[in-house]
Amino acid sequence: MVVRELSDADADRIFHALADATRRDIIARVAREGLSVSALAQHYPMSFAAVQKHVAVLHRAGLVHKERRGREQVVQARPATLRRAIELLEAYERIWRQRVDGIDRLLAEE
Template sequence: MVEDRTEHLDNLFHALANGTRREIVSLLAARPHNVGELAPRFDMSLAAVSKHVKSLERAGLINREVSGRNHICSLKPEALGEAFQWLSAYEHFWQDRLDALERVLAQANGKTRGRSKQK
């Protein structure tokens, strides 16, 4: 079960690691598109866009409904929630780092102001 979840997250982050696929996700967040509508937005062939769509499908990020020759793609937002859930486990780390940076900058800013007052 843990292996299935790990493999699923691997597929999810692999799919999101590519800029074209992230752009497709952004487009699908606005509304469903058919693959033919997506292809002209990218400097690549319909077959290449279709491969990106298949990667997003494997990751569980999109649904594809086939109606004749039309392949309608829609976003599955719950899959993005899974990625967010995994990333949120590291939120405390980043918050701690940002707090430390804020203290260093405040300290440096205080020293700079102190020097200008002395002049």
């Protein structure tokens, strides 16, 4: 995923990727250090293929990056995408804050 402006589809993919505890845990693990898919798989009570699918979801969302190293595929975090998601949520928060500020200003003017 190219990370310029967040399209609706991009946001869909990012939030959907975050909406699963296993995937959030994968993000936390690879944020510390890059890990191979099989190394990741050892931590979860599911098949290798299932973990591989979770990584694929994170990859499609642009939250991780895969880099071949020998016969392993090292999964690494892409914090820039996470930042985009945070900024999007903060934009919604700002809309709400504007409204409250508007009310406050209105009250102050009385």
